[in-house]
Amino acid sequence: MTAKAMKASEVAKKVINKEELFILDVRNEADFADWKIEGEAVTSINTPYFELIDGIDPVRNDLPKDKPILVVCAKEGSSKFVAEMLAEDGFKEVSYLEGGMKSWSEYLYKTKVYQDEKIKVYQLIRVGKGCLSYMVISGKEALVVDPARFLDVYETIAADEGVKITHIVDSHLHADHISGGKQLAEKTGAAYYLMKSEGAVFDFEPLENYHKIHFEQVNLEVLAVKTPGHTPGSVSFFVNDKLLFSGDTIFVGGLGRPDLGGKVREWANDLYDTVYEKVATIADDVVVLPGHYASLDEEMNSNGYIGDLLGNIRSRNDMMQNKGKAEFVDMVEANANTETPPNFEEIVAINRGELEADGEKQQELEIGPNRCALHHTN
Structure with a gap:
């Protein structure tokens, strides 16, 4: 299994259509608290990237096993790295936000x-x-x-x-x-x-x-x-x-x-x-x-x-x-x-x-x- 890129346009469509979306946001806590992807059917958790560099154990039990997961960071690189670890660990339908929150801000x-x-x-x-x-x-x-x-x-x-x-x-x-x-x-x-x-x-x-x-x-x-x-x-x-x-x-x-x-x-x-x-x-x-x-x-x-x-x-x-x-x-x-x-x-x-x-x-x-x-x- 490999992680896939999800465009900001795809995320926006899910948010607007109130489709279920689970997000692992790996930015620092202050940035997450100030601004994040929100929506009626959006569930998000925040674990900073530096806590996941050595593996996904800190979040393993907090993530759904049977639902798609979108990993988000500021620019893309960190979320892609974490998403690939999740996919390798057996989580299904793992994606990362292409272009990070910068792309989300501009769509x-x-x-x-x-x-x-x-x-x-x-x-x-x-x-x-x-x-x-x-x-x-x-x-x-x-x-x-x-x-x-x-x-x-x-x-x-x-x-x-x-x-x-x-x-x-x-x-x-x-x-x-x-x-x-x-x-x-x-x-x-x-x-x-x-x-x-x-x-x-x-x-x-x-x-x-x-x-x-x-x-x-x-x-x-x-x-x-x-x-x-x-x-x-x-x-x-x-x-x-x-x-x-x-x-x-x-x-x-x-x-x-x-x-x-x-x-x-x-x-x-x-x-x-x-x-x-x-x-x-x-x-x-x-x-x-x-x-x-x-x-x-x-x-x-x-x-x-x-x-x-x-x-x-x-x-x-x-x-x-x-x-x-x-x-x-x-x-x-x-x-x-x-x-x-x-x-x-x-x-x-x-x-x-x-x-x-x-x-x-x-x-x-x-x-x-x-x-x-x-x-x-x-």
Whole structure:
């Protein structure tokens, strides 16, 4: 028996389809505690690689004899070594994660969100990171919302659909991952839109100049201009009065955290204005499509994507229910998450154009979960 490589795409499919998966994670305890592969049908145990160098005796009795086992490490090498020892010892269906947790962090899962006679919308779920991006296709053109740095994914979809990427928008200056917006615009010739107030030092189209963006049969309305929540220039995009691409302002289970800039009360006031003035005028049957999620199991709906009707989100989230500004701001401050996204200052500097990083450095900076939500409801 030999161990086999399992791609991140195969793992994601099992997680999303809630297929049983047993994982032996051989990273160090701190890394495992901070971030791991999770899912409703996932069982995982952690035994650091250095405890297994001389053999599998430390975990032999903790592993199932009749179920497939996936061994996971940071980059692949350690998990492959341990997986081969397990296979040689007689364990059946042993695999190791190809590319390690780095590959898990970078995989994007495509799912269709919406389609009518005017538009088709795909959601790209970064399963290992909790980040979401979108492609809105109409006629022969496409809009990309909050693109990750993996440009080939969007280019492949555009080619498959026979469309040209003509518009790219970032809802805010991301703090937990590196945006692909600028690079994708340079490759495709698309217009790239970002709020000027986010402080980017490269050329782009300032969203402050656009109340609406039109192309083909898409009418994109820019919401929350000058009424941010998550960052000074955080915006949402309302498409065809049916879909709200909410960035990190509204999640399926909560609101964006306004504390990363050290102005939690000031920005909480802005978040209140966004929620109770801008968003309050939007109908309950509008579909909210956020920029992140906290739990795939809890937030993926029966249609197979992350999102929900605005009315359902309002009904679950007490912070969106008839709160006065003072009470709301107090609640935000009390729930402010002191744990910031790893390396967020460097990531923000890269996204602002003030710092450069090669592919390996970008990969290193992004490792770990997203921490962009302020408050999640059950």
